[in-house]
Amino acid sequence: MDKVLITADRVIAGPAVRVIGDGAVLLDSGVITAVGTAAELDTSVDPGVARLRCPGATVMPGLIDCHVHLAFDAGPDPIGAVTHAAPDELAAAMGRRAEQLTAAGVTTVRDLGDRDALTVTLRAAIESGATRGPRLVVATAPLTSRGGHCGFLGGEVTTDDDIRVRIARNAAAGADLIKVMASGGALTPSGPRMWESQFTPDQLRLIVEEADRYGLPVAAHAHGTDAIAHCVAAGVRTLEHCSWRTADGTVHDLEVTRRIVENDIAVCRCVSGDWRLFLEQLGPQRADAMTEVIRTMREAGVRFIAGTDAGVPGARFGDYVGMLEFFGSLGFSHAEILDMATVNSAHALGLTDTGALAPGMRADLIVVDGDPRTEWDALRRIRHVFTAGRPLTL
Ligand SMILES: [Zn+2]
Structure with a gap:
């Protein structure tokens, strides 16, 4: 046909x-x-x-999911599953997850962290027509600090030289972008806390500069208010999570938000289909603080893009519409949300031929x-x- x-x-x-x-x-x-x-x-x-x-x-x-991890299984222990899997088994499972995304209407997927650059192999199989799946935009191994968030994916760095070598390796492996874990994350309890920075402002600048030498944009995982500010100053292309966390709770910096808007940095809030449960677990006070910040950012003109973080516990592949409903519950209009899922995400990913x-x-x-x-x-x-x-x- x-x-x-x-x-x-x-x-x-x-x-x-x-x-x-x-x-x-x-x-x-x-x-x-x-x-x-x-x-x-x-x-x-x-x-x-x-x-x-x-x-x-x-x-x-077609819908765009700007934040997934094809290597994770959405089960209770993704770290164990990804580290113990044999490469060919993991590759087969990733292929099945890519198919699930297609069946849900997702035609473009940005993978923000895998192992052994398996997404690059999958991307080639999909492009050749050998495997069914969405167009893949892939980060390969995310840069993280020693013992830091998602270090088990192979991207741990300490010195400036480590940073240069890792980025060169990812670029050579076929990465479409560089992912950096600028702060800690919930998935790695042994690493820094979610609000703690994993890199200095200088290191983040170096990461953006090095990535740029290969023509690659940078996506930054940043929960911490400090980490967000440093990533914006360094010139990252997208902010993942962007939850404005500090040791004392949510602290939103409106000045930094203004720079996010001015610099056309897209924010991928990463909401899984079971966000109602997540808000319940946060409790009314913290849930209100979280949603209020998103409303304030929207009013300031922030461009949100669509991402489910599929693969982390509870974030099932293909449960895309639930994420859209979250933004609906905050008062975003249908048209605004449809654009988030299509044209705005394409723009943030630098794709001019889709969306x-x-x-x-x-x-x-x-x-x-x-x-x-x-x-x-x-x-x-x-x-x-x-x-x-x-x-x-x-
Ligand atoms: Zn993620």
Whole structure:
């Protein structure tokens, strides 16, 4: 099915305000070649071209998950699972998780930390068509301090030379970006606390400079308020988590937030599908503090992008819509959230050929039952997924 004309009740071309009623999209050899009304394209496109008619449905850009760990199993002990797995078993499991993401309508995935650069091998298998899966943008082994957060993935560094060597290795292995664990994290209880910095401001600057020598952007895991400020000063491209933690609770710095906006740094808040349980466990006071900061950042103009942290305990692969509902619960509009999941995430990842439907873009799109502009469940009723024009029918 090289060439196909898809028609549906509406096409959300992206951004979400661009909607064509009774719309159509023409795909040819993995690329979108026309977007318009069904009436126009049905007449102008050769009758010999296959038609995929989808009454009651919406066609929209494929979803983007900017933060996953294909090497983790979403079980209670991802560290044990990833360190004890034989490489070929782990690679097979990662392939299955990539398929789960595709089935959920996710056509682009940024993996922010794996072992042995297994995501690079998977990326090649998907690109060649040997394996089914989303387009992968991969970080390989995240840079972390000795004994620091996720050090078991192989990216521990101490000296400036270690930093240079690690980045050179990741680049040579085929990484699309560099990930740094700028603060501690919950997954690694033996390492620094979540609010403690793992690198000095100078080291973070060195990491951004070195990555830039290979043309690679930097994504920074940063929970701590200090770490966030240092990452912004260093010039990272995206901030992961960005939860403004200190030893004394949440401390949001509005000045730093203004610089995040000015420098077009995207914030990936990393929300799993079971966020209700997470908020419950935090307790009302801390949960309110957390959600209030997100609202304040939104008002300041921060560009949020979509990420589930799939693979860490409780964050299941393909449970994408739950994350969107979290932002809905904070008062973000449907259009704003759809853009977060598509155009804004593509922009933050530096991808100019996905996240919207227009001639010349990659044919990364989904067909869903109903209208996701008014009902999130529509995104749980996926009929078709196209990744670079390759179809998956559910
Ligand atoms: Zn993560």
